[in-house]
Amino acid sequence: MKWSPRVQTPLVWGGHLLAATAFAWPLFAPAVPTEAQGAVPFVALALAPLAAVTLVFVLDGSVRSAKVLALLGTLTAVGAAVRVVGTGVGGIEAVFVLLILAGRAYGARFGFLLGVFVILLSSTLQGGFGPWTPFQMFACGWVGAGAGLLPRLRGPRAKLAEIAMLAGYGVLASYAFGLVMNFWYWPFAVGTGAGISYEPGATLGENLGSFLLYSLITSTASWDTLRAITTVIGLAVAGPAVLAALRRAKLPRDALR
Amino acid sequence: MIPPAPSTPTSHAVFRFRAAPLRHAAILAIGFIVVRVLYRILFHGVDGSGTVLVDLPVVRLPAPFAHVTMLGPITSGGLWNSVESALPIAAVIFAFGAINACIDLSKLFARGARGGPLRGAARTLVIAWATVPALGDAVRQVALARKLRGSRGAAALLVPLLERTVERAVAIAAAMEVRGFGAQRSVDAGRATPIEFRHVVLAYGACADAADADPGAPVEGWTLAVEEFVVPAGSLVLVSGPTGSGKSTMLHALSGLHTHFDDGELHGFARVGGVDRRTVPPRETAGFIGVVLQNPRIGFASETVADEIGFAPTARGVVASIVAARVAEAAARVGVTALLDRDIRALSAGEATLVAIAAALVERPRILLVDEPLADLDREARLRIRTLLDSLAHEHGVCVVVAEHRVGELAAVADARFDLGDGRVVRVAPGAGAAPAGEEDASSHDRGPAATGASTGEARSGGEARLEARGIHVVLGGRVAVDEASLDLCAGEIVALAGPNGAGKSTLLLALALPKAAGAVRVNGIDVARLRRRARRAAVALVPEASDDLLCATSTEEECRRADREAGAPGGTTRARFLAFLGAGDGTSTAARLLASHPRDLSTGERRCLAIAIQLAADASVLLIDEPTRGLDARARSLVAAALRTAAGEGRAVAIATHDHAFASELAERTIEMRDGRLGAGALRTAVRS
Numbered sequence: 001m002k003w004s005p006r007v008q009t010p011l012v013w014g015g016h017l018l019a020a021t022a023f024a025w026p027l028f029a030p031a032v033p034t035e036a037q038g039a040v041p042f043v044a045l046a047l048a049p050l051a052a053v054t055l056v057f058v059l060d061g062s063v064r065s066a067k068v069l070a071l072l073g074t075l076t077a078v079g080a081a082v083r084v085v086g087t088g089v090g091g092i093e094a095v096f097v098l099l100i101l102a103g104r105a106y107g108a109r110f111g112f113l114l115g116v117f118v119i120l121l122s123s124t125l126q127g128g129f130g131p132w133t134p135f136q137m138f139a140c141g142w143v144g145a146g147a148g149l150l151p152r153l154r155g156p157r158a159k160l161a162e163i164a165m166l167a168g169y170g171v172l173a174s175y176a177f178g179l180v181m182n183f184w185y186w187p188f189a190v191g192t193g194a195g196i197s198y199e200p201g202a203t204l205g206e207n208l209g210s211f212l213l214y215s216l217i218t219s220t221a222s223w224d225t226l227r228a229i230t231t232v233i234g235l236a237v238a239g240p241a242v243l244a245a246l247r248r249a250k251l252p253r254d255a256l257r
Numbered sequence: 258m259i260p261p262a263p264s265t266p267t268s269h270a271v272f273r274f275r276a277a278p279l280r281h282a283a284i285l286a287i288g289f290i291v292v293r294v295l296y297r298i299l300f301h302g303v304d305g306s307g308t309v310l311v312d313l314p315v316v317r318l319p320a321p322f323a324h325v326t327m328l329g330p331i332t333s334g335g336l337w338n339s340v341e342s343a344l345p346i347a348a349v350i351f352a353f354g355a356i357n358a359c360i361d362l363s364k365l366f367a368r369g370a371r372g373g374p375l376r377g378a379a380r381t382l383v384i385a386w387a388t389v390p391a392l393g394d395a396v397r398q399v400a401l402a403r404k405l406r407g408s409r410g411a412a413a414l415l416v417p418l419l420e421r422t423v424e425r426a427v428a429i430a431a432a433m434e435v436r437g438f439g440a441q442r443s444v445d446a447g448r449a450t451p452i453e454f455r456h457v458v459l460a461y462g463a464c465a466d467a468a469d470a471d472p473g474a475p476v477e478g479w480t481l482a483v484e485e486f487v488v489p490a491g492s493l494v495l496v497s498g499p500t501g502s503g504k505s506t507m508l509h510a511l512s513g514l515h516t517h518f519d520d521g522e523l524h525g526f527a528r529v530g531g532v533d534r535r536t537v538p539p540r541e542t543a544g545f546i547g548v549v550l551q552n553p554r555i556g557f558a559s560e561t562v563a564d565e566i567g568f569a570p571t572a573r574g575v576v577a578s579i580v581a582a583r584v585a586e587a588a589a590r591v592g593v594t595a596l597l598d599r600d601i602r603a604l605s606a607g608e609a610t611l612v613a614i615a616a617a618l619v620e621r622p623r624i625l626l627v628d629e630p631l632a633d634l635d636r637e638a639r640l641r642i643r644t645l646l647d648s649l650a651h652e653h654g655v656c657v658v659v660a661e662h663r664v665g666e667l668a669a670v671a672d673a674r675f676d677l678g679d680g681r682v683v684r685v686a687p688g689a690g691a692a693p694a695g696e697e698d699a700s701s702h703d704r705g706p707a708a709t710g711a712s713t714g715e716a717r718s719g720g721e722a723r724l725e726a727r728g729i730h731v732v733l734g735g736r737v738a739v740d741e742a743s744l745d746l747c748a749g750e751i752v753a754l755a756g757p758n759g760a761g762k763s764t765l766l767l768a769l770a771l772p773k774a775a776g777a778v779r780v781n782g783i784d785v786a787r788l789r790r791r792a793r794r795a796a797v798a799l800v801p802e803a804s805d806d807l808l809c810a811t812s813t814e815e816e817c818r819r820a821d822r823e824a825g826a827p828g829g830t831t832r833a834r835f836l837a838f839l840g841a842g843d844g845t846s847t848a849a850r851l852l853a854s855h856p857r858d859l860s861t862g863e864r865r866c867l868a869i870a871i872q873l874a875a876d877a878s879v880l881l882i883d884e885p886t887r888g889l890d891a892r893a894r895s896l897v898a899a900a901l902r903t904a905a906g907e908g909r910a911v912a913i914a915t916h917d918h919a920f921a922s923e924l925a926e927r928t929i930e931m932r933d934g935r936l937g938a939g940a941l942r943t944a945v946r947s
Contacts (some may be wrong), residue, residue, distance in 0.1 A: 117382060
C-alpha cells in the first residue's frame with residue numbers, strides 16, 4: 001500500500017507519540033482512576049507493540065525500492081549478528097555505531113527502520129522476545145533516526161567535524177537510551193512500596209529523584225557509560241571509512257526521506 | 258577450500274516446538290523476580306508482616322534523595338510480597354517464551370514477503386535472515402586478510418565487512434529490480450524488434466550532488482558509443498571485450514539498470530520490445546525481459562531454490578499454485594528440478610548460475626540477458642549452459658544476449674558478436690580473434706598435469722634459497738588438506754602452484770605465511786613461526802584470493818600511508834611501489850588520479866597491484882599470491898604479471914597459486930602441480946641438483 005504523504009505523516013507521528021506514551025506511562029498513571037490503576041502497566045505493555053506494528057505498517061510502502069530494501073536487509077543482518085555476538089559483553093553497545101552511521105548516511109527513516117529490524121531479527125535469532133522487545137525497537141530506532149536528523153556540515157574540516165558531531169551524539173544517545181529504557185521498566189523492576197518505588201501520590205520531583213537513583217545503579221553508571229565509550233571509539237576508528245562505504249551505494253534521491 | 262554445505266530440504270512449517278526459547282524465558286522470568294527482590298532489599302521494600310529475618314538499620318539519603326530510604330528490616334512477609342507482586346510480569350515473560358517456542362518467526366517472514374501489507378518489511382527480514390550465515394564466512398575471510406596485512410584496528414575488520422555488505426545489498430537489489438519487485442505497473446512488449454539501439458551513447462555523468470560524490474571516481478566521464486545494436490527474435494548475440502570495457506554496462510543499458518539503478522545516462526534511440534528504455538524502469542519490463550546478473554549467487558534474495566525461481570511471479574502477486582507450476586516448468590527447462598527444495602546457500606557455482614537462469618526464464622521472457630555465465634564453472638557446467646542458451650534462442654525463439662570474454666566457448670552457437678573497445682561497440686564475426694572452444698579457456702582447471710608437464714621443471718640453481726619449507730602437514734575438518742609438503746623458493750624466481758580446486762594450494766600458501774601447522778618454514782634460514790608480526794611481514798607476505806579485503810582506507814594515498822605505518826616502512830614506500838607497478842610517474846595526472854581515488858573505485862587490475870604493494874610494504878623476501886588473475890582480463894593480467902616480475906627482479910622469491918595455466922606458463926620458471934594435498938615434481942632445490 002502506498003500512502004499519500006498527507007495521510008502518512010500524521011500516522012507516522014501518531015505512531016511515535018503512541019510509543020512515547022508507552023515509555024512515559026508512569027507519568028500518566030496518577031491521572032487514571034484508582035480502580036483502573038492495576039490495568040495501567042498492562043495497557044502500557046500493549047501500547048508499545050501496537051505502536052511498532054502501526055509504524056512498520058505505515059512505513060512499509062517506503063521500503064519498496066529494491067535498493068533501500070536490500071541495504072536495509074543486509075545491514076540488519078550485520079546489526080543483528082553484532083548484537084548476538086556481543087550478548088555476553090553487554091549486548092547492544094557496538095550496534096549503536098552501525099545505527100548512527102547508517103542513520104547519518106541514509107537518513108532518519110532508514111535509521112529508524114534499521115533499529116527496529118535489528119532488534120526484531122536478533123530477538124528471532126536468539127528466541128529472546130519479551131515484553132521489552134517493542135520498547136527496545138523504538139529506543140534503537142530513535143537512536144538511528146536521531147543521527148539522520150543531525151544538521152549537515154559544510155566547511156574545510158567538514159569530515160572531521162562530522163565524526164566529532166556523531167561522537168557527541170553517540171554519548172548523548174547512549175545515556176538517553178539507558179534512561180528511556182529504564183523509565184518504563186522502573187515500576188516493574190522495583191514494584192511498589194520500596195524506597196525508590198514509583199509513588200502515584202508523590203510529587204514529580206520525588207518520583208524523578210527515585211527514578212534517577214534507580215537508573216544510576218541499574219545502568220547509567222555501568223552499561224550506559226560503557227556503551228558511550230565504545231560508541232565514541234567505534235565512530236572515531238571506523239566512522240569515516242564506514243560512512244564512505246555506505247555513501248558509495250547511492251540511494252535513489254527520493255527513496256526514503 | 259571449504260566443502261559445500263549439506264543439502265537439507267527446507268521446511269516451511271510456521272509452528273514447531275523448540276525447548277530452548279522456553280528455557281531462556283524461564284531463566285529470564287526467575288532472574289526478573291530475583292532482581293526485583295534484590296532491589297527491594299536494598300531500598301527498604303521487604304519490611305512487612307511475618308517474622309523479622311534480618312534486622313538491618315534504615316538509612317536515609319541526603320537531599321535531593323531525602324525521600325528515599327535504604328535497607329531496613331527483612332521480613333518473611335515482605336519477601337513473599339516482593340515475589341508475589343512480581344509473578345504477573347514473570348508470567349508475561351514466560352508466555353512470550355512459550356509463543357517463541359512454538360512459532361518459527363523466520364518462516365513468517367518468508368510468508369509475509371509473498372504479499373500483503375507488510376511485504377516490504379518481511380522481504381527485508383528474509384534478506385537479513387539469509388545474510389546472517391554468510392556473515393560468518395565473511396568475517397573469517399576479512400579477519401584473515403587483516404592478520405596477513407598485520408593490521409590490528411577495528412577499521413581493518415569493519416570496513417571490508419561493510420564493503421562486502423553493501424556490495425551484496427546492491428547485487429540483491431539489482432536482481433530484485435530486474436524481476437519486477439516494487440513495480441506499480443507492467444509493460445507489455447509490442448511486436449517490434451526485441452532490441453533496437455541506434456546512435457546510443459552510454460555515459461556516467463557528473464553526480465548531481467557534488468558534496469557526496471567521490472572525487473576521482475574513474476567512471477566520471479566514461480562513455481560508450483553504440484552506433485547500431487539490433488537483435489531479432491530467435492538469435493543469440495555475444496557481447497565481448499576486456500573487463501572494464503563496458504560489457505556489463507551494455508547489458509545494464511538493455512535491462513534498464515544503467516539508467517534507473519546505476520545513475521547512468523543514455524542518449525539516443527533505445528528500444529526494447531518497442532518500449533523506450535530511457536523512460537521505463539527495469540521493474541516494469543520484467544514481464545518480457547529475463548536478466549541473469551554477473552555472479553548471481555550474491556544477489557539471491559530467498560531462502561530456497563523454489564522461492565528464488567518463483568521470485569518474479571510472486572513479486573507480481575500471482576497466486577501460489579500458479580507460481581509453483583511456473584517454477585516447476587522453468588526448473589524442468591533448465592534441468593534443476595532436483596534442486597528445488599535446496600537451501601539457496603548450498604549450491605555450487607554452476608548450480609547457482611543454472612538457478613539464476615531458471616529464475617530469469619520463469620516469466621517466459623522474449624528477451625534474455627546473461628552476464629558472464631561461464632565464470633568460475635567447470636567444463637561440464639559450461640557445456641550445459643551453452644547448450645541451454647543455444648536451444649533457448651534457436652528452438653524457443655528467445656532473443657538472447659550474452660556478455661562473455663570467453664568468446665571461443667560460445668562462438669559456435671552465436672549468430673552475431675559485438676566487440677567493445679576504446680569506448681565503441683563494433684560488430685564482428687562471432688569467432689573472430691578467438692581460439693576454438695576449450696583451447697582459449699586459460700583458467701580451466703580440468704586439464705591434467707600432462708598439459709603443463711613441459712613447464713614443470715628445475716628450480717633455478719642461480720638464486721639462493723629464500724624459503725625452505727619442510728614437511729608441511731595441515732588437517733582441516735578431519736581431511737588432510739596439505740600432505741607433508743616440502744618446497745624451496747629461490748631469490749629472483751617466480752614459481753607457480755597449479756592444480757584443481759581443493760588441491761590444497763591456498764591452504765599451503767597460508768601455512769607458509771602464517772606457520773601454525775606441523776612442519777618448518779624457514780625464510781633466509783630463520784624459522785617464520787617464531788617471528789613476531791613485523792619481522793614476519795619482512796620475511797613473507799601473502800596476498801589472499803579476496804585481495805580487496807586488505808583495503809580499508811577512503812583514498813589510495815591514505816591506504817599507502819597506512820601500509821607504511823603498519824610495516825614500519827619509510828613514508829612513501831608503498832605509494833612509490835604502487836605507482837611503479839602501474840608505470841605511473843609520480844606527479845603525473847595519472848598518478849594523481851590513482852592516489853585520490855577511493856581504493857575500491859580503482860579497476861580490478863589496479864586494485865590487485867595495490868594489494869601487492871601493500872603486502873610488500875615491509876619489503877618481504879618471499880611474496881605469495883593466491884589466484885592473482887581471478888576476475889582479470891588480458892590487459893589487467895599483463896599489469897599484474899609486470900608487477901610480479903618487478904617484485905621478483907628485486908631479489909624476492911615469488912610464488913603464485915593459480916588455475917590459470919596460460920598465466921603460469923608465461924610467467925613462472927617452474928610450475929609445481931598439486932593434487933590431493935601433495936606437491937608434484939620440482940618442488941625441491943636439492944632434488945634438482947642431485
